[in-house]
């Protein structure tokens with residue numbers, strides 16, 4: 001677990017964060033530009049010293065201003081990945097990785113470097129000079145360099161922001177692998193909703209230096225007061241498990257807390273495989289009665305738990321499907337005609353899902 005209680009005033013901006021973050025998985029720090037994400041990460045890294053600060057990482061004290069205790073950055077077992085890879089241009093990839101390990105005062109695992117190289121798939125690049133790497137390869141080397149020191153926390157500040165879409169797609173699978181195979185918490189700064197839905201297990205929403213929301217991804221993503229639950233991109237995440245296939249219809253069945261869903265056929269996913277699904281709020285419609293004949297395969301009972309109206313005649317409805325939260329974006333008129341309010345039972349018709 002990461003416990004942080006930080007107050008850092010700058011002129012015109014104050015960071016105030018009181019957070020308890022999980023000790024594993026990816027925590028996304030999401031917010032608009034200038035909301036304080038990087039400053040929070042820098043405080044955790046010890047690159048910024050908040051006059052009022054308490055920070056404990058996996059039971060170890062890193063800062064306690066009350067006791068005037070501050071562990072300097074080089075003694076904090078962490079890896080830091082920036083937007084730009086910032087490799088030494090005169091050193092080969094291998095030397096860059098080795099240099100990082102020599103600098104860190106806490107490396108214990110002698111195999112850390114080999115493991116990082118394998119995980120990021122950069123074995124064939126070790127003797128190359130950085131100038132001969134593509135942007136995506138350079139960033140993979142930077143991530144491997146951060147991991148090679150065997151950190152207890154990995155801090156990533158918009159690691160994909162400087163890359164074009166194709167390079168982003170190239171790196172995302174490696175990040176997903178990191179999440180599954182490295183047993184350390186990753187704090188991941190981003191303002192990309194797509195990266196949040198694809199990678200995050202826990203979400204922290206920042207606004208003007210304050211923590212607006214913090215919690216498990218499925219819950220926090222669908223909070224009606226969250227900036228991510230607004231507009232066309234609003235979506236929900238469902239944690240599901242493959243429970244069968246219907247190859248004759250080219251469908252796969254997946255079970256989640258709210259029932260069973262039919263998905264496009266996933267030949268490679270055996271029964272029991274855990275999958276993460278994204279459902280756009282705009283792809284969910286609501287009915288009061290269970291439709292007897294419909295072409296929509298996924299119709300599940302749900303209960304309305306909240307609603308938020310916008311100024312353009314649309315309503316975001318938050319639903320509970322057996323404990324799983326789901327957003328539906330419908331017209332305000334439909335919400336009125338159906339008499340929707342908190343506690344009303346409905347059927348959610350899910351038109352499309354994407355496997356992440």
Ligand SMILES: Nc1ncnc2c1ncn2[C@@H]1O[C@H](COP(=O)(O)OP(=O)(O)OP(=O)(O)O)[C@@H](O)[C@H]1O
Nearest residue numbers: 010011013031032033034035036037038039040191
């Ligand atoms: N050393 C500093 N002195 C004064 N103000 C600072 C300092 N560092 C950051 N700030 C201010 O703190 C605010 C938050 O900056 P920060 O970089 O943490 O935001 P961010 O959410 O990471 O933004 P972005 O997504 O654009 O990187 C900004 O208004 C910034 O100008």
